[in-house]
Amino acid sequence: MSVFSEYKDCIEEGDLVLVWISRDNIKPIRVDSNEIFNTRYGSFPHKMMIGQRYGSQIAIRTKGANKFAFIHVLQPTPELWTLSLPHRTQIVYTPDSSYIMERLNCNPRTRAVEAGTGSGSFSHAFARSVGHLYSYEFHGPRYEEALKEFREHGLVDADKNVTITHRDVCRDGFRIRREDVTSHQFGEDEGEVAIGANVVFLDLPAPWDAIPHLEEVICSDEKVGLCCFSPCIEQVDKTIEALNKHGWSDLQMVEIQAKQFESRRQMVRTVDDAIERLRDVKRRKSEGLERRKRMCESLVSDQPEADETEEKRPVTEKTKFNPFGKGARVKEGDANYKWKEVTKVEPEIKSHTSYLTFAFKVANKSRDEEAVQKILESTESK
Ligand SMILES: C[S@@+](CC[C@H](N)C(=O)[O-])C[C@H]1O[C@@H](n2cnc3c(N)ncnc32)[C@H](O)[C@@H]1O
Incomplete structure (x- = not known):
């Protein structure tokens, strides 16, 4: 089981722990009793964490003054990982990923295709909810980093639900052969992996080049949901053109504008x-004038x-x-x-990073131009 989906009460040697220093400073560590976690407020030996319940506050006395420094030791979740992961690229944040997964009805029966993997932020969220995630990344070092990280987090290899492939999906499509995949998920057999995706997520600069290849891997007898994550409206335009051309329907573009509502007195x-x-004000003004004079x-x-x-x-x-x-x-x-x-209410919207273009496809319904023409002609003649 992945460290992101199992529940544990207490911290043990070797655990991945997310250390909460402040709201915008969360650091991932691997607990090692010989190591010390240093912060600008003080140093916390990992030994202090072992045996503590997840969620505990750990305090140390700082040097000199009679003051304390605090951290909280948290169990990893995809949401906390998104806030603490090492950035290799722009990432998808929880307000977007949670909305996308809900809109695409992700559940344990879902077989999702995601490109590119990037920093693996969305991959962790998908991995917790879906049956299987096929993630693609064309940048060599980024692919290696992601594979290593997914392995350490128990997401790939035998019995796990993430497959990551080193691939330019715009050029070479999404098909994978068992021998292409580094993990041992598919045993030694040769041949093509039956992906049968019913959810697609594209976070790429040119999703319109990847859309034509989706036909190879999407499920042909189920409704398939797709979301493209693009920062520019021009990209949305080109994506919609490609989606229309390749038989996707129910197109809708959404922008998440989350704001914090604070309740106070x-x-x-x-x-x-x-x-x-x-x-x-008047009194202070005249006193100031006097003083200046x-x-x-x-x-x-x-x-x-x-x-x-x-x-x-x-x-x-x-x-x-x-x-x-x-x-x-x-x-x-x-x-x-x-x-x-x-x-x-927060005056500024902090969550917008991209436009979300949703589309759906049912049972390989490519647009049959001839049939459409016939229908149009018959309605016109009536
Ligand atoms: C913005 S990042 C994805 C971030 C990711 N969604 C996350 O939440 O961490 C885009 C990634 O797509 C990869 N990429 C771009 N074009 C690609 C292609 N044609 N095939 C595969 N990966 C591609 C880039 O190398 C980059 O790592």
Whole structure:
């Protein structure tokens, strides 16, 4: 079983652990009792992790001050792997991959074809959900890296559900012979692998060159779903042209625009608060003007510059409660003030990386131009 689909309670020597340092800093490590995991906050010997429950927080005392540094030790999931993997290419993130898999109805009966493998981000998500994944990569070093990683994660080789092939799918198509595949999944037999894909995912610069080859490997008696992941609208245009030409239907282009909705409390401000705030602004402005005037006078009269520290800044309302934010900090929810529940939405969309073009094909339905012409003629003559 893959390390991404088995469940374990406690960490053991040799486990792949994802170390959560902060929300955008998660590092994968292989637990080795002789190793130390170093962070800018402190060093964590792997020995401390062995025997701990997955999800635990591990703390160490940092040097000098009486302070602690913390990490969390997490069990790998495809979602966490996407956030921590070594990038060899642009990758597909979970908001897109989860939507695509749902839209293409991925399940344990699915036989998916994916090109290219890239950094293997989507491959890990597919591997957890589908029956079998056939992944293709034409870049030699990237293929080698992905194969090594998939092996280490228990995704390829006997009984596992990922096959990775070193191939330019735009030139040579998707057919694979058993002897082409490095893993031992297909035994020693020669001959072609019956792929019978019912899901296709293309994350390539020129998917329109790969689309004509799909006929060789897609299932001929089931509905087949396809998604092309392209960053430019011009690519979408060319892809749609190729899909139409090769008998794909139900075309739809989707763009995922995920935004975080944060639920929080906001202090209730009254008109009196606003008036008080304006008075405070006026007061501080005139105090500032006075101070500047005195400084200019001292410069003109060649006196030593008035020392700001000697002439202490006047105590202003700044240090007092300011319902408009810039004053003394009030902790959210402080019982001395009135609060209301609000929803804060992120101002920017952070998830868009590409356009998703979906298409479907049923039972090898290529467009029969002659038949279409006959139907058109017969309807026109009526
Ligand atoms: C953007 S990356 C894919 C990222 C991947 N979906 C992920 O989530 O990590 C595109 C990959 O496609 C590969 N590629 C491009 N053209 C190809 C082709 N004709 N055949 C096979 N792989 C190809 C590139 O080498 C690159 O690694």
